[in-house]
Amino acid sequence: MTTLTRNASPAEHAVRRPLKRRGQSDLKIALFFIAPAMIGFLVFYLVPTLRGIYLSFTEYSILGDPAWIGTANYEAIAKDPLFWNALAVTSQYVLINIVLQTALALGLALLMHRVAKSTWIRGALLLPYLMANVIAALLWFWLLDYQIGIVNYFIESIGLPKVAFFGSEEWAIPTQALINTWRHMGYTALLLFAGLQSIPHHVYEVANLDGASPWQTFRKITVPLLRPVLVLVLIVTVIGSFQVFDTVAVTTLGGPVNASRVLQFYIYQKAFTESDFGYGSALAVILFVILALVAFIQMKFLKGNESDLD
Amino acid sequence: MKKKALTSLAAAAAAVLALSACGGGGSAEAGKGEINYWLWDANQLPAYKQCADDFHKANPDITVKVTQRGWDDYWGTLTNGFVAGTAPDVFTDHLGKYPEFIKNKQLLALDDAVKKDNIDTSIYNSGLADLWVGQDGKRYGLPKDWDTIALFYNTKLAADAGVTPEQMANLSWNPQDGGTYEKTIAHLTVDKNGKRGDEAGFDKNNVAVYGLGLNGSGSGQGQTEWSYLTGTTGWTHTDKNPWGKHFNYDDAKFQESIDWFAGLVDKGYMPKLETTVGASMADTFAAGKSVINANGSWMIGQYTGYKDVKVGIAPTPTGVDGKRASMYNGLADSIYAGTKKPDAAIKWVEYLGSAACQDVVAAKAVVFPAIKTSADKAVEAFKAKGVDVTPFSQQVKDGTTFLYPIADNAAKVDGIMKPAMDAVVSGKAKASSLTQANDQVNALFK
Structure with missing residues (x-):
């Protein structure tokens, strides 16, 4: 690492002056090219986020004007059992979803890398991901239906009691976590597969010559060298997982009782069903902070921005 | 190349101008043109399309566009419409929802129209018309049907x-x-x-x-x-x-x-x-x-x-x-406070609340219209289909409803x-x- 910087510095010095002069003349053109992304960022991300933060300090029913109420929304949230329930339910979902999804995706990526070299098979793994979330949720909603679902038909035909996959409190969240695992693991596997391909082949040859077992190779070479990609994938999937909404909205609507009232659905319920946009915004800000923290912790402790390949 | 870009730009500008001209034109005429009407029950769509056609024949300068949306999308889209100012002029309203609309001043009070046009609210089954009087004593809907x-x-x-x-x-x-x-x-x-x-x-x-x-x-x-x-x-x-x-x-x-x-x-x-x-x-x-x-x-x-x-x-x-x-439970038709054509909307709501339209609905045998005589016709229409619906209507006759x-x-x-x-x-x-x-x-x- 240090050698790299030392090597880079003189070169940088050498080109800095001409670069700077060119930089000014290119500014307009650069801005022109950045503009589409910049405008999109401002209009669709920055402004809504700032407005959301502002609304979280107000009482606002969408019809009428927001009224400033300070931190009252946040104080109410701290005492709101449904918020803590939502946090617990969401965490349970994220845990099941991420552990399974990452493990399965890693296995699939290894298979793609080593065994299934056919583009068709690799492409087939992506199929569930090409399906819209709502369609996937509806599909499984019917397959797993208690009364008319084919899965319960098979369960019953081998003599086991039927399972209310969406209707029972114990199953509601695991079922939905599994559905989304099924949908996303192909895509996650593809990302990891790309990471695997970037590991130089000679490292494996050396390991092979030294007589490393496949498990040792996986643990000592594949995992450490895959780490930056793995961390990126984890950050992206954890954030996505925390934001689970469509599956719940299509199937259980937060129920039974509060068993699947995940954070995003609770936000939706407060804002759009109960017209309490201030409270909903405050919940959304909290989710934003949680996600930022999670991403930061993952970056920091899993050293996602460093590679062992140097 | 440059010339081409210019022409397309000019075309785009013209389109923008034309669009804004469209938006500005209609507001002057409050009793003419097209009004939008929404309902959520697909089973009732044919009946109300027929009502809209009949209404148009009687009032050739007003056209009613009937739109049906499923219950799940209906209320969210309606609220968005209120915020954006694009809500339908007239819509089917529900007792569970309208208090909030009144609170946010989204509904047009019908009292003046009811007085001016001598609408007799006693033709409706008892109690139905009163359901649509808000806490402020104003009327926000004319009854269309009921259920038990x-x-x-x-x-x-x-x-x-x-x-x-x-x-x-x-x-x-x-x-x-x-x-x-x-x-x-x-x-x-x-x-x-x-x-x-x-x-x-x-x-x-x-x-x-x-x-x-x-x-x-x-x-x-x-x-x-x-x-x-x-x-x-x-x-x-x-x-x-x-x-x-x-x-x-x-x-x-x-x-x-x-x-x-x-x-x-x-x-x-x-x-x-x-x-x-x-x-x-x-x-x-x-x-x-x-x-x-x-x-x-x-x-x-x-x-x-x-x-x-x-x-x-x-x-x-x-x-x-x-x-x-x-x-x-009774449904009614309400008018959006932001409608650009209040006169036409009132005419349409009064038509929906009249025997002329409710008899058409009755004949389709899908719901019980709010008007007593029309409800009786619906019972007959159901009977003609081979369904005895008196268990539903009897409760209203006996006064055992709440x-x-x-x-x-x-x-x-x-x-x-x-x-x-x-x-x-x-x-x-x-x-x-x-x-x-x-x-x-x-x-x-x-």
């Missing part, structure tokens, strides 16, 4: 059990032992071995056919689930209706009734709540998995429409006070009561737990 509750039952399965239509029509209920209503439900229940619910050796964990179907926990209203029972005990949802300020879910009479209701699941006479997520109660009824379904009159078409399933309709059981009870609870904060009350009631009906909690939910609900009104 009755028992749909599978006549073949009932006959197999030896239960006659006369018995079905004369059931009685009380919250202690459930009366003949529970006895009948028990007798109609059959387990996997063919044993009935009232026989020794009945296996309540392996039920093939349930005596009573379950739609859901009923949230705070229990419109089709349990309100026809609690309504006979003297219990009411709120301290007064409409515009109650205090809910009564802590009442002993209510909690006793709900415990009885939830107890049916435990006895094996009614399916578990967890099994009702997904396939609808009516569909499982059609599949022969339950014999009696308490449901609303808006479901008549669906229940009688299943092939190879013979359906009977019986009135809800008599209860604690010796009378029947049914929730009585109104759908109208109060502020409906969505928030629902947000509290849905999970609380789910917990009770799924057996996770006793009905006494509703006292706490009731405190939460009443805190909304402080």
Whole structure:
């Protein structure tokens, strides 16, 4: 690492002056090219986020004007059992979803890398991901239906009691976590597969010559060298997982009782069903902070921005 | 290349100009042009399209565009329309929703028009017109139709059990032992071995056919689930209706009734709540998995429409006070306060509320129109289709109905009561737990 910087510095010095002069003349053109992304960022991300933060300090029913109420929304949230329930339910979902999804995706990526070299098979793994979330949720909603679902038909035909996959409190969240695992693991596997391909082949040859077992190779070479990609994938999937909404909205609507009232659905319920946009915004800000923290912790402790390949 | 870009730019500019010209033009003429009308029930769409055509013939300078949206999208789209100023000029309104619209000043009061055009509100079935008068004493809708509750039952399965239509029509209920209503439900229940619910050796964990179907926990209203029972005990949802300020879910009479209701699941006479997520109660009824379904009159078409399933309709059981009870809900047509064509919208609403349109709706035999004479015509139209709907209409004639609870904060009350009631009906909690939910609900009104 240090050698790299030392090597880079003189070169940088050498080109800095001409670069700077060119930089000014290119500014307009650069801005022109950045503009589409910049405008999109401002209009669709920055402004809504700032407005959301502002609304979280107000009482606002969408019809009428927001009224400033300070931190009252946040104080109410701290005492709101449904918020803590939502946090617990969401965490349970994220845990099941991420552990399974990452493990399965890693296995699939290894298979793609080593065994299934056919583009068709690799492409087939992506199929569930090409399906819209709502369609996937509806599909499984019917397959797993208690009364008319084919899965319960098979369960019953081998003599086991039927399972209310969406209707029972114990199953509601695991079922939905599994559905989304099924949908996303192909895509996650593809990302990891790309990471695997970037590991130089000679490292494996050396390991092979030294007589490393496949498990040792996986643990000592594949995992450490895959780490930056793995961390990126984890950050992206954890954030996505925390934001689970469509599956719940299509199937259980937060129920039974509060068993699947995940954070995003609770936000939706407060804002759009109960017209309490201030409270909903405050919940959304909290989710934003949680996600930022999670991403930061993952970056920091899993050293996602460093590679062992140097 | 440059020339081309310029021409396309000019074309785009022209298009923008044309568009803005369109937007500016219409507002001057409040009684002419096209008005938008929304409803959510697809079954009623043909009837109202016909009304719109007839209306256009009588008023050639007004065209009505009828749009149907499913219930789930309807209210969200409507609210968005209010915010964006693009809501329909006239829309079908619901008692559970309109208090919030009044509070946010989204509805046009109809009092002046009703006075000016001499609209006689006594032609509607009693009470319906008053439902649409807000706390401010102003009228925000003209009644279009009403609904009540009755028992749909599978006549073949009932006959197999030896239960006659006369018995079905004369059931009685009380919250202690459930009366003949529970006895009948028990007798109609059959387990996997063919044993009935009232026989020794009945296996309540392996039920093939349930005596009573379950739609859901009923949230705070229990419109089709349990309100026809609690309504006979003297219990009411709120301290007064409409515009109650205090809910009564802590009442002993209510909690006793709900415990009885939830107890049916435990006895094996009614399916578990967890099994009702997904396939609808009516569909499982059609599949022969339950014999009696308490449901609303808006479901008549669906229940009688299943092939190879013979359906009977019986009135809800008599209860604690010796009378029947049914929730009585009425829909109306309201006008969006931001409409650009208030005069045309009022004309259309008055037409919708007149016998001319409601007779057309009646003839289609899908719902009961609000006007008394039109409702009678609907009963006849149903009869012509071979369906006797008097169990629904009788409650209105006998005056045994009570109104759908109208109060502020409906969505928030629902947000509290849905999970609380789910917990009770799924057996996770006793009905006494509703006292706490009731405190939460009443805190909304402080």
